[in-house]
Amino acid sequence: MLFTSYEFIGFILILFAAYYLTPGKKQWILLLAASYLFYFLADPVYLIYILTTTVTVYLAARHIGRIAEEQSVYIKENKTSLSKEEKKAYKAGMKSRQWKCLLVCLLFNIGILAVVKYTNFVISNVNSVMKWAGSNNQLDFWDIALPMGISFYTFQAVGYLIDVYRGVAQAEQNPFKLALFISFFPQLVQGPISRFNDLKEGLFSEHRFQADTVCRGLQRILWGYFKKMVIADRILTAVNTIIRDADSYRGAYVFVGMLFYALELYADFTGGIDITIGIAETLGIKMAENFNRPFFSKSIKEYWRRWHITMGTWFTDYIFYPISVCKPMLKFARFTKAHFGDVIGKRLPVYLSSFVVWFATGIWHGASWNFIVWGLGNWVVIMISQELEPLYERFHNRFHIKDKFAFRLFQVIRTVLLMSCLRMFDCYRDVPLTFKMFGTMFTEWNWQILWDGSLLLLGLSGLDYVILAAGTILLIAVSLMQRRESVRTQIAVKSYPVRFAIWFGLFLCILLMGAYGVGYDASQFIYNQF
Amino acid sequence: MEELLEILRDLHPEVDFETCDSLIDDKILDSFDIVSIIAEIEDQFDVVITAEKIIPRNFNSAEALYALIQELEDED
């Protein structure tokens, strides 16, 4: 079910009505049923995967939780009799029992994700190597469907398990509650990746119908649909035209495609998340934010703190820190410091762990080289800017423009362009082709297409461009307004007719200008006499 | 405490670590800083701050961080 389908809207409406008619204590059960139904409707086979993950993570977390309980009881009982060393040894033993359990469960679940997601990637690489080595043998690809949302729910489940291991979260006693946390349907498709501690309160408590909260949720949903249907789905036509025919659309077209894709992705992804969070809000559930006006970032590093936030923090908390502060890495740091001096010794471990993180981020986005190169591209840019930091420092000490508007604007535009360039790997989905197309921007001088009407041949009419421009201005305006406080809050203090005009106007915009339905591409009847 | 403040000042000379108590919440320290700090602490205090201890509460102020170090030293 796509967010933009009638089925989905119908599903939400029915769920919504049922939710507030259900006694508060049972509401979470309804959500669980709805989530599994959502999954079932996508493909019944998928249920096996999510159930396996849920059951194994539940059992492992319970086991780890019980060891922790056992430990605290034992220590309390033997508070006086244990020497410090004994206590430490006992704790270490318990920790290692927990660690074993964690490791088995992690390997199993990450293993499932790896097998379904990356087997064909491995096969295709093996095939290329064999071909290169002159062998005619080729392995067959494995015909397997990637279960919906597996990357998201696996991460969510694994995050929960690690939290339990770390003692940050309590192991959930009720397997069905855990099942709901892992399968909560609005976030299945594209996140956000929630933490158990953040979400459990909202998921499992009682929610009475509150007009204000519901309205705010609806407003957010509306805004999400606006971004998705009026902007993203409209500009998609032009993006597809450009990237699907790389031979014809070169030079300046690549630049146009790059910017259009940036807008498309932003509107689509943030719009989808708005819908997700908005739906949760109408149900009285607060979810973690996933974006914080990312295109206003002044560096790539900052951008990644503001774009797809829940994914970024997931990688930082569960991969970056564990790797960079583990004992071998600290040892390695000492070693490099001793042999290569302070400067390298300080950096190498951090750079190494962030290399791993960016490699993982890349491959998590998709099982192909272009995503890996994209991930590592981000890593390279971040490392370079990190290294240039002292240089910037000197520059700013000399020229006092750091806080000037023009300079900040320059930084913002630089970030947008850099990110858009990197995303070309995501666009063309082919590493050599991406480099080639990137090159044509500098070798083929056809910038006249920007004003000679060629842009009107990409599948968008002049009117479409007007709508896109207006939509983009609105996006920027809203982002700027958000700096103060939530735009919905700002609107809420206005008089009723004004509020009504704004929200109903937005609704009409989506209804009339949304790129949906049969009518969109076939906007005219062509009657060919039959 | 003074040793710790030195480590911190080394990274961000512009921050007043004695009073600031929102180092993480206000995004003054980023993940790279935290890793450097942990490495330095390990060097100078000989305590290992494991990944599960990296939570905002422990890193929001120099004081909290110092308390963490002492707690870890105690355990040793």
Next chain:
Amino acid sequence: MKKVKIGRAVCTIAVVLISLYLLQKLLMPKYVTDVIEGALIAEYYEEEKDHDVIFIGDCEVYENFSPNVLWDEYGINSYIRGSAQQLIWQSYYLLEDTLRYEKPEVVVFNVLAMKYNEPQKEAYNRMTLEGMKWSMSKVKSIQASMTKEEHFLDYVFPILRYHSRWSELTADDLKYMFRTKKVSHNGYYMRVDVKPAENVPGGKVLADYQFGDNAYDYLDKITQLCKENDIQLILIKAPSLYPYWYDEWEQQMEDYAEENNLMYINFLKLIEETGLDFSTDTYDGGLHLNLSGAEKITRYFGQVLKEEVGLSDRRDEQELVLRWQEKQKFYEQDRDEQLEALQNNQ
């Protein structure tokens, strides 16, 4: 306070519903100037319903038969419920729909539609289905006609389908928001221009000439429905040269007519008898007849209706005569205007 809130809610809902209704009215195609075929189905409901003959079928009925000639020369009161690429299930449900209002003596069905066994094109579906008044027949017809990418909801709320038409609205959309302009002559779409038929392509060889099961099912249903209502069903094949009518198809229809004891007239075989001349009687090179051609074959068909079916002359019914006088006036006016426009263009 509570009263204020309720009042506000009621007003809000009213404003929302009314604006959506008005928008929908505004955005729906009006079919008054360009593609007037889209207006045919709805026009029927404004008629007095006591017809002797009802035609159902695609463009081969609504462009080839003139009810005015049937009245003028034989006193037969007829109506064409035709629409562009009307599929056979649509014809069936239109017949069901028609029977809710009246019971004609004869129903005429053009068999070209037998060649389609599955839903075809959304645009044509719209033109046939949208004009129908809501009834179970319409619901079933929509369900039978939808292509894969269509959605029932889009028929219930056509604004979802036409939402993007706001950019191409014309003055006509405003003018005809609530009223319509008559575009047909009892369902007949008049054209007076001439484009001779030359080099009509022959039929491509088909893999299978057998009409589909679904199509036969609905033909059976039409036959059955007529039988139940004591209506004589006449199958016809209009004299259009294209789409090509294969001998294998002809054989199947002849067999069907014989098995079911139905009259079947293939006008393609009656070119001489009707006096049709494809150098003057078609406006698009043999696909459809123009006024002169339509009048010729209608004249022939009227003779059949009178003599073989035995329909009586109703030109003695005063009220009917008056009604047809109006229609005749509009017919002549339409013809004259078209001729004039044609001359001005040359």
